[in-house]
Each structure stands twice: as structure tokens, then as C-alpha cells.
Amino acid sequence: MSPCLELGFSTLRWAEGSLLLLDQTRLPRIQIEMHLHTVAELVDAIQRLCVRGAPALGCAAAYGMVLGVLDAKQPSEWLTQLRASGALIAAARPTAVNLAVGVAQMLAVGEQLAAATDADADADVDVWTALLLDAAIAFHDADADACLAIAENALPLVPDGSTVLTHCNAGALATGGLGTALAPLHLGHARGLRYHVFADETRPLRQGARLTAWELARHGIEVSVLADAAAATLLASGKIDLILVGADRIAANGDVANKIGTFPLAVLAERFHIPFYVLAPATTIDPQCAGGAAIPIEQRDAEELYGEDGARTGVGVFNPAFDMTPAGLVTHIITEHGIYQAHGAGQSAWQAYVNSLSL
Numbered sequence: 404m405s406p407c408l409e410l411g412f413s414t415l416r417w418a419e420g421s422l423l424l425l426d427q428t429r430l431p432r433i434q435i436e437m438h439l440h441t442v443a444e445l446v447d448a449i450q451r452l453c454v455r456g457a458p459a460l461g462c463a464a465a466y467g468m469v470l471g472v473l474d475a476k477q478p479s480e481w482l483t484q485l486r487a488s489g490a491l492i493a494a495a496r497p498t499a500v501n502l503a504v505g506v507a508q509m510l511a512v513g514e515q516l517a518a519a520t521d522a523d524a525d526a527d528v529d530v531w532t533a534l535l536l537d538a539a540i541a542f543h544d545a546d547a548d549a550c551l552a553i554a555e556n557a558l559p560l561v562p563d564g565s566t567v568l569t570h571c572n573a574g575a576l577a578t579g580g581l582g583t584a585l586a587p588l589h590l591g592h593a594r595g596l597r598y599h600v601f602a603d604e605t606r607p608l609r610q611g612a613r614l615t616a617w618e619l620a621r622h623g624i625e626v627s628v629l630a631d632a633a634a635a636t637l638l639a640s641g642k643i644d645l646i647l648v649g650a651d652r653i654a655a656n657g658d659v660a661n662k663i664g665t666f667p668l669a670v671l672a673e674r675f676h677i678p679f680y681v682l683a684p685a686t687t688i689d690p691q692c693a694g695g696a697a698i699p700i701e702q703r704d705a706e707e708l709y710g711e712d713g714a715r716t717g718v719g720v721f722n723p724a725f726d727m728t729p730a731g732l733v734t735h736i737i738t739e740h741g742i743y744q745a746h747g748a749g750q751s752a753w754q755a756y757v758n759s760l761s762l
């Protein structure tokens with residue numbers, strides 16, 4: 404990341420044989436890193452949202468594959484542990500496809516290393532592990548590069564003085580770099596542009612109020628938090644120029660799964676003629692998923708919504724972590740490769756782009 408864009412924290416990093424994660428369950432009050440040494444610890448951290456956001460989950464998965472083989476002594480043991488780690492990590496949360504992408508890329512590296520070694524040879528698995536770590540770091544670096552390219556591509560859509568609405572946290576805390584939806588804001592701000600950002604609180608886990616507000620304010624970007632239910636009133640007021648959100652998985656037809664509460668914003672954006680932009684790296688596009696209906700939506704614990712009262716009163720809870728926004732409601736999808744529209748005049752260019760990703 405370029406020095407002018409140093410945000411003063413690391414969402415995740417590898418240091419001295421362990422994975423360090425900024426524990427996002429403690430933000431904004433406490434900024435503390437967790438030291439993870441095992442895949443079981445990582446799966447727990449992912450499920451509790453200590454690390455979260457699709458691209459950051461992909462990077463965590465890549466490093467997690469290294470954790471999985473740290474204590475392997477023999478080549479066969481190394482490969483077995485790598486495969487088992489991949490299965491555990493990929494299953495930790497279902498919606499963000501980046502998790503599976505991080506696992507698959509490291510698995511491919513590991514399988515290639517094993518295949519390139521004579522079966523009878525006494526391979527040095529420490530060398531394999533070092534090479535796997537190099538691949539995980541490269542995966543992380545590529546995510547940071549993608550974030551910067553998304554920021555550059557989206558910057559013309561976010562002119563100086565814009566008032567922006569965002570949902571959840573799709574910033575540096577959610578990626579291996581500057582973020583996706585928040586990346587053009589960080590970049591523009593560093594270049595002297597001024598914005599006012601409204602951050603939806605994002606019930607029930609409050610990623611907007613706890614994480615987006617913290618991340619933007621510490622970079623000096625003006626930010627106001629609103630209750631999710633106030634978004635319609637804000638949008639009707641005419642104050643918002645554009646909406647920027649991230650994505651957990653984008654289907655081949657351009658349908659977008661993102662944090663619960665994104666879909667109603669897209670409906671409101673159409674109602675009030677406000678541009679609705681989805682920003683995501685290509686690793687979030689799933690060419691195998693034909694449409695949004697095929698995207699698995701994570702259902703989270705009742706307790707997150709209703710606390711202990713739910714158990715006490717026997718009241719049921721509906722707590723999906725994500726919703727699906729149909730492609731037709733998305734003004735543009737911005738990736739590191741360009742600006743796309745998955746419907747209307749842009750549809751064939753989008754399809755060609757998606758097809759190129761599955762090659």
C-alpha cells in the first residue's frame with residue numbers, strides 16, 4: 404500500500420509462524436491482535452467474525468492453509484493435512500466465495516508441489532511450507548493491488564464533495580488492502596477530495612456503526628451513522644448522491660449477495676433515482692453460480708438478534724446474514740478490471756468478462 408494510504412492498522416498479517424488478526428469483535432473500543440496458530444482457531448475466528456468481509460476472508464483462508472501444515476513431518480501427512488484444512492476453512496462460512504477461492508488457490512499450489520516431487524523422494528516439507536507461505540503472501544498482495552485498482556476505477560464516479568451512503572463495512576477492515584466500497588473514498592481523501600459518508604448501522608452485528616465509522620473517522624473522512632431503518636428517509640431527503648456497497652458473491656448474471664439490508668437500499672435507490680454501485684474484486688465473482696438463487700445465504704444464531712430473551716420466551720428468529728440484490732437494480736459493478744453493467748446495453752460485455760474469469 405502506498406505510504407499516503409497507510410491507514411494505521413493491519414486487518415491481518417503473517418508474523419513469526421502465526422496469523423495475526425485484528426479482532427473486529429472488539430472494535431471500536433479496543434484495537435488488539437489475535438495470534439492464531441491452528442486451523443481450529445481460525446475457523447472459530449471466522450465464525451465469530453473476528454475477521455470478516457469477503458476479500459479478507461479469502462486472505463485469511465490462504466494463510467490458514469499454511470497454519471494447517473505447520474506441524475507436518477512427512478510429504479503424505481503434509482498433503483493430507485492441507486486437504487483437511489481446506490475442507491474445514493471452506494466450510495466455516497458459506498456465502499463469501501473468496502473463502503473457497505483462497506483455499507482452492509493454496510490447495511492447487513500444494514498439490515503441484517507434491518506432484519512435482521518424486522513419490523519415493525524424501526521431500527523436505529519445510530520447503531513446501533515456505534513456498535505455500537509465499538503463495539499466501541502473494542494472494543494477500545494481489546488482493547491489496549485489486550483494492551487499489553478498484554479505487555482508481557471508481558474514483559471518477561465519486562466526485563469531490565459527494566455525499567455517499569454505504570452499508571456494512573467494505574473497507575480496509577474487510578480486505579487485504581484499502582477496501583472495496585470504501586477504497587475510492589480513502590484514495591480520493593488522500594488526494595485532497597472531500598466526502599461526507601453516511602454509514603448504515605447494519606443490524607444486528609453493527610459493522611457500519613462499529614467498523615466503517617471507526618475506519619473512516621480515523622482516516623479523517625467525515626462520517627455519520629444512521630439506523631438502517633432511517634435509510635429511506637435519508638434517501639428521500641435528496642442528500643445522498645450515490646450508494647457504494649461491497650459484495651460477498653456476485654453470480655454470473657450479476658446478481659449480488661451482500662450484507663443483509665443491501666437489497667432494500669437498491670430498491671430505494673431505484674425509487675429515488677440514486678446510482679447504486681457494487682465494488683468488488685474479481686475473486687468475489689462466481690462464474691459457477693448462474694444466478695442469485697444459487698448463492699448460499701448464511702443463517703446466523705438467533706442470539707445475535709434476540710439475545711437471551713429469545714431462549715427465555717421461546718420466540719423464533721429469522722437472521723439471514725446476507726441478501727440478494729438482482730442485477731437489474733445495480734447501476735454498475737466496479738472491479739479491478741473496469742466498470743461493468745450486468746443488464747441492458749452492458750450485459751454482453753459483462754458476460755464476456757465473467758466468461759474470461761472462468762478460463
Ligand code: MRU
Pocket residue numbers: 452455456457458499570571572573574577578582583584610648649650651661662663724
Ligand atoms: O458478515 P460480514 O461482516 O463478513 O459481511 C461483510 C459484507 O457483507 C461486506 O459488505 C462484503 O463482504 C464485502 S467486503 C469488501
